[in-house]
Amino acid sequence: NPRKRKHASQKGSWTSFLKSLAGFTGDLSAMTAPPFILSPTSLTEFPAYWCERPELFAKIADGKDEEERTLAVLRWFISTLKGQYTSRNESMGSEKKPLNPVLGELFYGYWPETAERGGKTTLVVEQVSHHPPITAYRIANEVKGVILTGHNAQKTSFSGGSIIVKQVGHAILTVKLPSGGIEEYLITLPRLRIDGLWYGSPYIELTDTSYIQSSTGWLSQIEYKGKGYFSGKSHSFKATVLPPSHVRQSPHVIEGTWHTTSRDPRTGANFHDVTTLKEEVTVAPIDEQNEWESRRLWGIVAKGIREGDFETAARDKSRIENEQRQRRRDEAAAGTKWELKHFKHIDNCPTYERLGRLFNSNPPTEDAYVYLNNGPHN
Ligand code: CLR
Numbered sequence: 001n002p003r004k005r006k007h008a009s010q011k012g013s014w015t016s017f018l019k020s021l022a023g024f025t026g027d028l029s030a031m032t033a034p035p036f037i038l039s040p041t042s043l044t045e046f047p048a049y050w051c052e053r054p055e056l057f058a059k060i061a062d063g064k065d066e067e068e069r070t071l072a073v074l075r076w077f078i079s080t081l082k083g084q085y086t087s088r089n090e091s092m093g094s095e096k097k098p099l100n101p102v103l104g105e106l107f108y109g110y111w112p113e114t115a116e117r118g119g120k121t122t123l124v125v126e127q128v129s130h131h132p133p134i135t136a137y138r139i140a141n142e143v144k145g146v147i148l149t150g151h152n153a154q155k156t157s158f159s160g161g162s163i164i165v166k167q168v169g170h171a172i173l174t175v176k177l178p179s180g181g182i183e184e185y186l187i188t189l190p191r192l193r194i195d196g197l198w199y200g201s202p203y204i205e206l207t208d209t210s211y212i213q214s215s216t217g218w219l220s221q222i223e224y225k226g227k228g229y230f231s232g233k234s235h236s237f238k239a240t241v242l243p244p245s246h247v248r249q250s251p252h253v254i255e256g257t258w259h260t261t262s263r264d265p266r267t268g269a270n271f272h273d274v275t276t277l278k279e280e281v282t283v284a285p286i287d288e289q290n291e292w293e294s295r296r297l298w299g300i301v302a303k304g305i306r307e308g309d310f311e312t313a314a315r316d317k318s319r320i321e322n323e324q325r326q327r328r329r330d331e332a333a334a335g336t337k338w339e340l341k342h343f344k345h346i347d348n349c350p351t352y353e354r355l356g357r358l359f360n361s362n363p364p365t366e367d368a369y370v371y372l373n374n375g376p377h378n
Helices: 008-021 042-051 056-063 066-092 299-307 310-334 350-358
Strands: 036-041 097-099 108-110 121-129 132-143 146-159 163-177 182-187 190-196 201-214 217-227 235-241 252-257 262-263 270-273 341-347 367-372
Touching: 036 042, 036 299, 042 056, 042 066, 042 097, 042 108, 042 121, 042 132, 042 146, 056 066, 056 121, 056 132, 056 146, 056 163, 066 182, 066 201, 066 217, 066 235, 066 270, 121 341, 132 367, 146 367, 163 350, 182 350, 201 350, 252 262, 252 270, 299 310
Parallel strands: 036 097
Antiparallel strands: 108 121, 121 132, 132 146, 146 163, 163 182, 163 190, 182 201, 190 201, 201 217, 217 235, 235 252, 262 270, 341 367
């Protein structure tokens, strides 16, 4: 039974980890967890999940009108959820604790051009804050004119035996139209519940509602439910696509499970289908990466975790963390501040405020990281 702990010897450390979680609020990523729950992947790699189906991303630009593009954005968004929230269970047997990125950590990658995609899709990720951890990213298919920019952080708490993760941050998708116009979509993020802790095999369920608000007025409202609701299945969602007030049309409702398929009642066909193959991001070989790039930076730690050599992993993790602390002390002594490389922080995101007003977003404003257009053109 994969849902059971593999080694009785790990029981003690897991139980004390669970005890330390009770009553916990704050930055979970900084907490020490038992070795068997550690993942060799840094959180800076996670934004790649947004594009593991690059043709769905590219196809947004092919929508003939506002409604078609709204549905294409929704289809792409729903199709990213399986990778974002269930892929660690598939590849490692359960959800794991990712490596906590250092300030300035980078992750670069791309998805190659194909006829279907019409262009290469590039990814630039930068860890823009360490306390609290904040990751900023930008994904672009310049040929198609589809660009996603966002950042994310998490607020975690413990309740009813589960970890509750509120995602802080948002993403903005811009689409350049052939007419020269630009459409924008504000994407908010679902809430997570990490269940299965008691059994030592954590997994994610999504809860509450997230929104995709288009500058054209179209709004997708996505409700998430686990076992026992809607269809009774886990990973269920119900998306309601609402036309702007000037369009006389009833809402379009799409239901299904985000890790498999959903149905479009208007056509009777699948709305989305992620039972097909995804495409992982292409990354430069480690020896060609610079020392701030995630897989090079964490290379020894990741190898240790993969091979069960936790002593080596812990030693190199301490080295990295000590170097970071020293860097911060040096900056404080010199009166300087760490400079971000690819993003500029702004306090209130004008696009978030403008589009958020249309559906009464909560909160009404959020900060943002503006891309500086200086990524490697890989
Ligand atoms: C990061 C942003 C991605 C979606 C995503 C998926 C999984 C989340 C991760 C985000 C943030 C960190 C996270 C992780 C699952 C577990 C991990 C909440 C939101 C925490 C820090 C580790 C918990 C430790 C238990 C597994 C014991 O787009």
